[in-house]
Amino acid sequence: MLLLYGDHHDHDESPPRDGGTGSWSKSRDFANDPQRAAAVAEASRADRERYLTSGLLPVDCRFCHVTVTVRRLGPGHTAVQWNTQAVQRCAYFSEIRESGGDTARARACPKLSDSIEHAAAEGYLDHPDDD
Ligand SMILES: [Zn+2]
Known part of the structure; x- marks a missing residue:
């Protein structure tokens, strides 16, 4: 499952194509x-x-102790790759499952979002080869 965050919109968005060469x-x-x-x-x-x-970096949810991989797409845009184990072990998603909710519709574990923000604030997600 791939979740994308953005600051100024509410819907999921596809990652940008590389350089817009449109050569597919x-x-x-x-x-x-x-x-x-x-x-x-x-x-x-x-x-x-x-x-x-490329540029995927592991970030631990400090609350659930699961690890997801995160890629910073740009300012305010972060792609988070959840593996099956992380989805199963995350306490937030477990709670949703137990209350009969649909984890596919859940935004993300808020605790993990905190951890990602913290990692971003520390520059952990910045890549030297990115502009
Ligand atoms: Zn979590």
Whole structure:
């Protein structure tokens, strides 16, 4: 599960594409060469994967003691990757489950948000290669 935070909107948002090259449709150029097309599609997928997972840093929920991976997308935008174990062990999500709620609709563990904010404030989430 991937949760995205933003300061000035209320809805989920997709992470930005890399540089806006808009080159995902290039595989069309290789219509006569299925193998090449497949290779290009695979490379695009790998690129996207790398983009989405690069810079992921583990942050511990200091309340539930679960670890999620966090990537800072920009000022006020943080992507949080919850693994299954974290979702199961997080006390906040457990509470929602026990009261019959839907964890998929839950924003995030507020305690973890605190931990992430703290990590961000300490510069832990800043990457030297980012601008
Ligand atoms: Zn938690």
